[in-house]
Amino acid sequence: MSLTLYLPLDAAALALGADEVAAALQAEARARGLDLVLKRTGTRGMVWLEPLLEIEEDGVRMGFGPLGPADVPALFDGAFEDHPKALGPVEQIPFFARQTRLAFARCGIVEPLDLDAYRAHGGMKGLERAMTMTPEEIVAEITASGLRGRGGAGFPTGIKWQTVLEAEGARKAVVCNADEGDSGTFADRMLIEGDPFCLIEGMAICARAVGADRGYVYMRSEYPQAIAMLDASLRVAREAGILGDHFDIEDRVGAGSYVCGEETALLNSMEGKRGIVRPKPPLPAHKGFMGRPTVVNNLITLASVPAILSEGAEHYRSFGLGRSLGTVPLQIAGNVRYGGLFEAAFGMTIGELVEGVCGGTASGRPVKAVQIGGPLGAYFPRSLFDTPLGYEECDAAGGLIGHAGLVVFDDTVEMGAMARFAMEFCAVESCGTCTPCRIGAVRGMETIDRILAGDPAAPAILADLCETMRAGSLCALGGFTPYPVESALRHFPEDFGGAREAAE
């Protein structure tokens, strides 16, 4: 008799021992004379349950997790029903049941390289529809959907595509920004490892819309599993004729530099140059990769496109809040009890997500702060937990949603140290082109040290320095580093209290 099981091969699942569980399953099946078909899928995104094994019963996936090799024999003994780690139907786990999965509709369900499964679960419908539309119609559909860039800045995707569509150029390019450098984010990685055809489909639609003959995926070298999966999926897509002479995609791998996630630094890096920021104009939409008109979009932006085309712009924009329309894959990480990826309509509050859905901290201590939007994002105190997760809403609360990563800290965190780290990170990663970022970050570290040592003159210097970095930096690396620094100071002054304590 053959037995079919599903187990993730996502890097987070591997990091928690999925391959060891796979080996134990194979060994146990062999010992019992069972013919095991072990399908390796992406992850559902419930990282605290990984490795999460699934079996299908009457069309419903039942889950077991988090598993270790020692749990395996009892799975077979209990005929994959009774088990101390049994979770019941996976899609009824509250963390999953509360989501709206559009970009991640297939992630964790299908084998990532199974093109038939991709189609059977709704894949390629968007591209097929796009092939019946004119470029102008596709762009209009994206514009109508309200889709905005998920890489951080929230720029309307339809307008960007329109600009490239209208730009003069013998050749045009689509660049997927999968540099995903923000701490607390892993949506790009999870999508590539779990459903790479979704990205390929999104890029193919974009290429048709703007008239591009080449696509590039710029991946970070810190993601070896995702790079391998992308390459394999490109080969499958070529064999199937989805990619080919009309439009093909190449992968490019970065080399450990955070600033290369900035779109112009990224283009320099792709061209084989130092990853330094280019002044704008010209916009990449006019002069991008090799001087060609280029769409640079975040991976999640592009992966949101197939569902918009297949379900229609109206469906997409029926989700969300204000000017933040559609869904966003929120990533909750750090010191959190139930961490992972939660795709939902914009608009849930920080508190509802962090305390309600994610159960507060892993340590069981009170949540003290949540940093949203990566190393250049602000720290939110509990008093701002009623802020809805949307572009304008986070901005109004003094922060940014960025690539939608939320990093949770318990009450043992020292915000002075976190503020200093923000400056240190900026100093380490600065491309060196502009002085406010390159020098300012180093001075920032020194000034925070002085504040922490009790120097009463230092806070004013830091405020001045932050203003210079904000106003004078060439890109958001220097320009946004004041977000974490000043939010930490503003909301947690007691953590910078050296000055007062020393005086008392």
Place this chain on the structure above:
Amino acid sequence: MTTDIIARCRVIAAAHAHLDGPLLPVLHAVQESFGHVPVVAYPALAEELGLSAAEIHGVVSFYPDFRTEPGGRRVLRVCRAEACQAMGAAALGEDLKARLGVEWHGTTEDGAVTLEPAYCLGLCACAPAALVDDRPVGRVTADRLERLAREGSA
């Protein structure tokens, strides 16, 4: 042997020369072959790619991933970024440095392990995290990491 290194680098460069912007793919492939990017090969790489040796140097020195000297038999990339800090990455890093007797970017005296800082590995929901060569590990302790790093590289 130097002439052999140079010859092999030429082959690698030529194999990528058709790409638009071939330099990073070439440098990755060279580092994959030799464990580092040999400075002696700069002129040959430059010639194959139509660049100057100074440009090659400028690019190699910009990117943290590229090394011009051999590293350890295993490379340990340990995340120092915020989500991992929320789960004790700062102490983990200090502990590892002490155990291995190196600073960040350093290689142990026996050449077994190079310790590199990383700023997020996308494993932030199972922090603290590291990569042992390309193998991801989550909720890691210094003890376990040291063991994994020295496994089969001693």
